Amino acid sequence: MRSVPFALAAMVAMAVPAVAEAADPAVAPVQALDDGLIAIMKAGKAAGVKGRASRIAPVIDRTFDLPLMTRLAVGSAWNGIAPADQKALVAAFRRLTIAQYADNFDGWSGQSFSIDPNVQARGSDRLVRTTLKSPGEAPVAIAYRLRQDGGAWKIIDVFYKNSISQLATRRSDFASVLASGGAKALISHLDALSAKAGG
Amino acid sequence: MSLPAILPALAAIAAPVQAEAPAPEPAIVAVDPRWFEPPAVEMETPPPVTVTHRHAEGDPLEGFNRRMFAAHEAFDKAVFRPVALAYQDVVPKPVRSGLRNFLRNLTEPIVFLNYVLQLKPGKALETAARFVFNSTLGLGGVLDVAKLPGFHLPHRSNGFGDTLGYYGVKPGPYLFLPFIGPTDLRDLIGGQADGLVLPLAVGDPFDRAEYQVPKGVIGGLDTRAEADSELNTLFSTAVDPYATLRSVYLQDRAGEIARLKGKHAAEPTSPLDTTLSDPLSDPLADPAAAPPARESTAPELSDPLADPAASSR
Numbered sequence A: 001m002r003s004v005p006f007a008l009a010a011m012v013a014m015a016v017p018a019v020a021e022a023a024d025p026a027v028a029p030v031q032a033l034d035d036g037l038i039a040i041m042k043a044g045k046a047a048g049v050k051g052r053a054s055r056i057a058p059v060i061d062r063t064f065d066l067p068l069m070t071r072l073a074v075g076s077a078w079n080g081i082a083p084a085d086q087k088a089l090v091a092a093f094r095r096l097t098i099a100q101y102a103d104n105f106d107g108w109s110g111q112s113f114s115i116d117p118n119v120q121a122r123g124s125d126r127l128v129r130t131t132l133k134s135p136g137e138a139p140v141a142i143a144y145r146l147r148q149d150g151g152a153w154k155i156i157d158v159f160y161k162n163s164i165s166q167l168a169t170r171r172s173d174f175a176s177v178l179a180s181g182g183a184k185a186l187i188s189h190l191d192a193l194s195a196k197a198g199g
Numbered sequence B: 001m002s003l004p005a006i007l008p009a010l011a012a013i014a015a016p017v018q019a020e021a022p023a024p025e026p027a028i029v030a031v032d033p034r035w036f037e038p039p040a041v042e043m044e045t046p047p048p049v050t051v052t053h054r055h056a057e058g059d060p061l062e063g064f065n066r067r068m069f070a071a072h073e074a075f076d077k078a079v080f081r082p083v084a085l086a087y088q089d090v091v092p093k094p095v096r097s098g099l100r101n102f103l104r105n106l107t108e109p110i111v112f113l114n115y116v117l118q119l120k121p122g123k124a125l126e127t128a129a130r131f132v133f134n135s136t137l138g139l140g141g142v143l144d145v146a147k148l149p150g151f152h153l154p155h156r157s158n159g160f161g162d163t164l165g166y167y168g169v170k171p172g173p174y175l176f177l178p179f180i181g182p183t184d185l186r187d188l189i190g191g192q193a194d195g196l197v198l199p200l201a202v203g204d205p206f207d208r209a210e211y212q213v214p215k216g217v218i219g220g221l222d223t224r225a226e227a228d229s230e231l232n233t234l235f236s237t238a239v240d241p242y243a244t245l246r247s248v249y250l251q252d253r254a255g256e257i258a259r260l261k262g263k264h265a266a267e268p269t270s271p272l273d274t275t276l277s278d279p280l281s282d283p284l285a286d287p288a289a290a291p292p293a294r295e296s297t298a299p300e301l302s303d304p305l306a307d308p309a310a311s312s313r
Helices: A003-021 A027-063 A066-080 A083-104 A166-197 B062-090 B093-105 B108-117 B121-136 B160-166 B185-201 B209-226 B228-236 B241-262 B271-276 B297-302
Strands: A112-115 A120-122 A125-133 A140-149 A152-160 B174-177 B181-184
Touching: A027 A083, A027 A112, A027 A125, A027 A140, A027 A152, A066 A083, A066 A152, A066 A166, A083 A166, A152 A166, A166 B228, A166 B241, B062 B174, B062 B209, B062 B228, B062 B241, B093 B121, B093 B209, B108 B121, B108 B160, B108 B185, B160 B185, B160 B241, B174 B185, B174 B241, B181 B185, B181 B241, B209 B228, B228 B241
Parallel strands: none
Antiparallel strands: A112 A125, A120 A125, A125 A140, A140 A152, B174 B181
């Protein structure tokens, strides 16, 4: 019976890439975000900034851990902020994140994202590396740090050029206003930025 | 390192396309702590504790730097940006890229020298080859033929600031200087040394004002114009553009130096790899370490290099 080993070989050959593809659950949210971004880029100016925001909002809610990102960006001052203001900060951070993606990803001219299937584990977090390719331009490395939350992997930080952390930058960005005006001042600054971005 | 080197380094939302809004006004730049009175709002809990320090860690000259930043921004808005955009408008693209390539080609000997100093003969040879191809086939450097697929020798940036960092010299105090932009003491000294290489080694014409002045003006206008949309994006997404630029600059430099060191490390590491082994300091993770954060932890939060979520080791 020669057909049995052949069939086995064929099954193994098919199984290997399938296993590799299903590899890491942390890839899925990054893929969803990248797909969502390409979709709003293709929707383009015709959709308007509001239209793009309403399309990307559910994707961002699903793929980012926005409450955790807000806490981390605020830092240790978080525990001294009233619960109502904490809630408002998370809402303002969410609104700004959505508005800025919608504002910046406003047209498509052949860009694509590629995701490195080699997901790296770092402690309990995962690191997913991606590359943004634009025709005629040097590729840009964008990496995502994910953490598991209630069984789902969520993005908690974005690294530009593998070295610039969005969380670290935001922490620096927020520190001065937080120190001088507290949570309420930061909330109004974030809302003003969102309004300026059209969200 | 010059301003243009870090401008493409937008915070995470790298805009692949131009924003549709024309140059947003940096309306919210008033972030000097002294400009704010704490709002008289009722708060159930004590106000945040992150205050008390006049400057962020790594930025002991923050007061001076913020004044320089404000002066630079005012000059940029009134003169520099309009003139740079006019340059971009008036001068045809091939002429601008030709000048850009020509000036950059003249930096390749400095890149070469620093690869030698870092004991990286392979990269040094590639840089030398790039310089030779572009200086000859590229008509004196006007055409960047070396980056084409046949040669595949793209420009790499390197300088004395990198070499100092490579051998362990810390950045020192962060600086923002008009016309120079974001830098630090190490990179400022390194940049000045970079600028002296050709005048000292070759002399005429590189030590003459007839070369230096047009080089500074054309190079400055070109880099400002090319960086415009990215700069707009970076600043229009920031609560505190000064602090955002500082953070992005310091992280970017730490990343570049870590990459230079990477070859010699036991395993190829990026700053990302090393920081990910540290758990994030999620304030909610430890409610016992609750409210009054120790004063000493406050400045660390605004210093990306001391930040566990940030780069460097």
